Amino acid sequence: MGFRAREVGAIALAIGLGWATALTGVTARAQDGGDVDGGVQPPPDAGPVDEAPPVGEAPPVDEAPPAEEAPAQPATPPRLISSPDPHYPESHATIGIEPTVHLHVTVEIDGTVSDVHVEHPGDPEFDQAAIDAVTSWRFEPARRGDTAVRSRTRLAVRFHAPDPATRVAEPDPHAGDPHGHEHDEHHPPEPTPEPVEEPEVAPPHFEARAVSDPLEESRRPRASSQYRIGREVLEAAPHRDGADMLNTAPGVYVARPEGDAVAQQIFLRGFDAEHGQDIELTMGGVPLNLPSHIHGQGYADLGFVIPEVVRSLRVTEGVYDPRQGDFATAGSIDFDLGVARRGIQFRTSYGSFDTFRALILWAPEGEREETFGAAQYRRTSGFGRNRAGQSGGALAQVVFGEGAIRGRVHGSIWAARTAIAGILRRDDVAQGDVGFLGVYDDPSALAQSGLAARAHLAGSIEMRGERGSFGELGAWLQWHDFRLQANYTGYTERSEFEPEWVGRGDLIEQRNEVLALGLRGRYRSPLYQPFEWARGFVEVGLTGRIDSIGQQQNLIEAPQNQTWDRRVDASVRALDVGGYFDLDWCITDYVHLRGGARADVLFYDVDDRLGNFIPAFRRETYIIGFRRSALGVAAGPRAAIEVTPLGVDHDLVLSIAYGEGYRSPQARQLQDGEGAPFAKVRSGDVGARVVLGDHDQVRIHASGYLTNVSDDTAFDPREGRLERLGPTTRIGGALWVEARPWSFLTSALSVTYVHATLDAPPPPSIEDPAPPYEQGQSLPYVPPVVVRADLSVGDRLFDIDGIPLSGRVGLGFSFLSPRPLPYGQEADAIGLLDASVSVRWSALDLSVEVLNLTDSRYASVEYSYASNWDRDSVASRIPARHFAAGAPLTVNVVLGVTL
Numbered sequence: 001m002g003f004r005a006r007e008v009g010a011i012a013l014a015i016g017l018g019w020a021t022a023l024t025g026v027t028a029r030a031q032d033g034g035d036v037d038g039g040v041q042p043p044p045d046a047g048p049v050d051e052a053p054p055v056g057e058a059p060p061v062d063e064a065p066p067a068e069e070a071p072a073q074p075a076t077p078p079r080l081i082s083s084p085d086p087h088y089p090e091s092h093a094t095i096g097i098e099p100t101v102h103l104h105v106t107v108e109i110d111g112t113v114s115d116v117h118v119e120h121p122g123d124p125e126f127d128q129a130a131i132d133a134v135t136s137w138r139f140e141p142a143r144r145g146d147t148a149v150r151s152r153t154r155l156a157v158r159f160h161a162p163d164p165a166t167r168v169a170e171p172d173p174h175a176g177d178p179h180g181h182e183h184d185e186h187h188p189p190e191p192t193p194e195p196v197e198e199p200e201v202a203p204p205h206f207e208a209r210a211v212s213d214p215l216e217e218s219r220r221p222r223a224s225s226q227y228r229i230g231r232e233v234l235e236a237a238p239h240r241d242g243a244d245m246l247n248t249a250p251g252v253y254v255a256r257p258e259g260d261a262v263a264q265q266i267f268l269r270g271f272d273a274e275h276g277q278d279i280e281l282t283m284g285g286v287p288l289n290l291p292s293h294i295h296g297q298g299y300a301d302l303g304f305v306i307p308e309v310v311r312s313l314r315v316t317e318g319v320y321d322p323r324q325g326d327f328a329t330a331g332s333i334d335f336d337l338g339v340a341r342r343g344i345q346f347r348t349s350y351g352s353f354d355t356f357r358a359l360i361l362w363a364p365e366g367e368r369e370e371t372f373g374a375a376q377y378r379r380t381s382g383f384g385r386n387r388a389g390q391s392g393g394a395l396a397q398v399v400f401g402e403g404a405i406r407g408r409v410h411g412s413i414w415a416a417r418t419a420i421a422g423i424l425r426r427d428d429v430a431q432g433d434v435g436f437l438g439v440y441d442d443p444s445a446l447a448q449s450g451l452a453a454r455a456h457l458a459g460s461i462e463m464r465g466e467r468g469s470f471g472e473l474g475a476w477l478q479w480h481d482f483r484l485q486a487n488y489t490g491y492t493e494r495s496e497f498e499p500e501w502v503g504r505g506d507l508i509e510q511r512n513e514v515l516a517l518g519l520r521g522r523y524r525s526p527l528y529q530p531f532e533w534a535r536g537f538v539e540v541g542l543t544g545r546i547d548s549i550g551q552q553q554n555l556i557e558a559p560q561n562q563t564w565d566r567r568v569d570a571s572v573r574a575l576d577v578g579g580y581f582d583l584d585w586c587i588t589d590y591v592h593l594r595g596g597a598r599a600d601v602l603f604y605d606v607d608d609r610l611g612n613f614i615p616a617f618r619r620e621t622y623i624i625g626f627r628r629s630a631l632g633v634a635a636g637p638r639a640a641i642e643v644t645p646l647g648v649d650h651d652l653v654l655s656i657a658y659g660e661g662y663r664s665p666q667a668r669q670l671q672d673g674e675g676a677p678f679a680k681v682r683s684g685d686v687g688a689r690v691v692l693g694d695h696d697q698v699r700i701h702a703s704g705y706l707t708n709v710s711d712d713t714a715f716d717p718r719e720g721r722l723e724r725l726g727p728t729t730r731i732g733g734a735l736w737v738e739a740r741p742w743s744f745l746t747s748a749l750s751v752t753y754v755h756a757t758l759d760a761p762p763p764p765s766i767e768d769p770a771p772p773y774e775q776g777q778s779l780p781y782v783p784p785v786v787v788r789a790d791l792s793v794g795d796r797l798f799d800i801d802g803i804p805l806s807g808r809v810g811l812g813f814s815f816l817s818p819r820p821l822p823y824g825q826e827a828d829a830i831g832l833l834d835a836s837v838s839v840r841w842s843a844l845d846l847s848v849e850v851l852n853l854t855d856s857r858y859a860s861v862e863y864s865y866a867s868n869w870d871r872d873s874v875a876s877r878i879p880a881r882h883f884a885a886g887a888p889l890t891v892n893v894v895l896g897v898t899l
Helices: 005-022 124-135 243-248 426-430
Strands: 079-082 100-107 113-118 138-140 142-144 147-149 151-158 226-230 252-255 265-268 279-283 310-317 331-337 343-351 355-363 372-380 389-400 405-419 449-464 470-486 507-524 528-531 534-557 562-587 591-608 626-643 652-663 679-692 698-716 721-739 745-758 785-800 803-816 830-841 844-851 859-865 880-885 890-898
Touching (some): 243 252, 243 310, 355 890, 626 679
Antiparallel strands (some): 079 138, 100 113, 355 372, 389 405, 449 470, 626 652, 803 830
């Protein structure tokens, strides 16, 4: 590659830390909460609407009262008393989108607004309209006792589209004016003198209510390794499916080597998380990982996620939040759902390899972004033999309630089936025995396939109280079915039941069925301020789930799929009950402490019907089977400290965080009465983040981390599942930059470096007398360097019949450095470039998406182990490199209509 990955990562991290710590003159950021909903304009004499104190409210920025005064009283937040109408952008009137723009503002002691910043920039016209509106609003200022003080608060301006049936088309008097509507204070323009047949209707009016949202504020970042990837970055480059959107997060790379019906493989800052074992994945509070799955611990198939309904990704890298539960070894990722563009959308695409996709999305007008329903269907012939597949499903969510009590219900149903080309030996490809994109012409290879189905239903109630308090209670139900046929090793296996049976093909059949029920609840206390310099909240929470699991693994012979050996036949009952407490405390204007502790009790009841197996050469003296149970406790502290060395008026934040988490065990590996050993995770992070620009155009996060795992795992191709590896250590750093220097450009860049090593190899066993690992070696399959870049350029081009035509170009680039493999081998580097070009006019949009633009020939995954695909020869024990091919250049044309 012409460079060493470790040096590049270290240099990038050093530059990022230098930037973050050198910048000082930055703009104050928001700490408080507010919500502005659309509705009917109140009469001019309407009094102020009381607001609940924002969660984590930033202290007023004036001087503290003299010491001789009476003890200071808690500051009361500002109250909104006047809110002139925002202007709905004319260029979007026919499209009908209804976005919500979140703003951070300073309320001065005279009630005026200053220092307005958009929290997550989106459409520049709506952003500017919201800024213009709140600048003219008036508040009753925050007070400490009887004294008015300056304060920061968070507002959200929600736009409602005008009714196209009654709206009058009028020329924009500010067309071409770079200051837009700043001159008219957002009052409607004067009507044209020309008579019109339709009656003139005033532009939509809005009601503003400054009501804090403590639940949203409780999700604020705790450290520099916590990110929110907004829709503008998610939409910058094309994505094949919902799982592929994870590539936009720092240090994440996603591959799907086994087709649509098998979960993707995920890498995150030094962890080969396989199908999810090291990343806690959630959607609206519902866990997506499955414990004790036959194909991999923490298995999480994200094929059901519809990209068009993902509003943002909340990414926590590390484990320092007490709310993080099982599988948060490398971190947690939550899918935040919402649709800004309201109405009914139809989208269809067709492209390379006979790939077809159809989507219908319903987002009722007048409802919140979080309310929608969507259904999709996809089919493909695949980019080579034995790769055809199809899938379909639906995902819906409803949010109701506008006051102190709000509710949320969401659910999904999805199924997929795919043929799998499988793994190839590199030497067979080099010799021309099989093509790079091919499949072995063998019944056992051609019988590889996957089948998956899932459904879930979840509901929650949110209760907002006084002074920033809230409560939340939710429950969920899930069902999963999984069946996989895969051959990783060719013809090497011998039957354990009948040792003379050999050479029938190593086609593994795995079955896993799960029915799971869970609940969660949490409560945050009202704001408590015992001293002038100290204030905060206390949160307690409870989570619980019970899983009923049935799983089997057999060897079957193609093409009749006759079972010729049985390896697993078990039933598992698993229970996980967790509790935590979390402090959210501000010490002066410079220190923010958040943290507490978490403890989980895990119980397992295992009926292993093939346990205590009796080999054929031994006389039977008992009936095979091994029933056992185990219970254990996983507990540890979690804490994060943020320091604003320049005060709350500056956007430089330094952070340090530490936490102890866990990963639950594979239940079948437990012994009777065992204390349920867990993979103990100890993780420390240190870093800085900074926001630059008058309108927060640039955000920079830089962090370093150290993670130790007491008992790690790695994929074993011979068994087709994860096996124990031993204790491991990871030291690394990450740099993430998001920039919007102009309204038409969105960009993001992340560089992650890690040095991951094995502290102690697994001991030799009868099954594996010579493990392929040594103490101190680099962890297999882990890329030391991961780079991701996203870029989008889009703007209004020109008008057609008075309706603007907008265009956009997007790029996404992912890079993985060479990865170490077992037996001293190394996987090749991967560099992938994706691109898209799109135009939108009125209700129509058309785009061309190109994946792997350079037609790079790459391996989606690589392994090193012994195999034999010549059934007539003696099986070799010499390890060889194996791979599953990645998709070549793929072109899709997408047409969309919004009604």
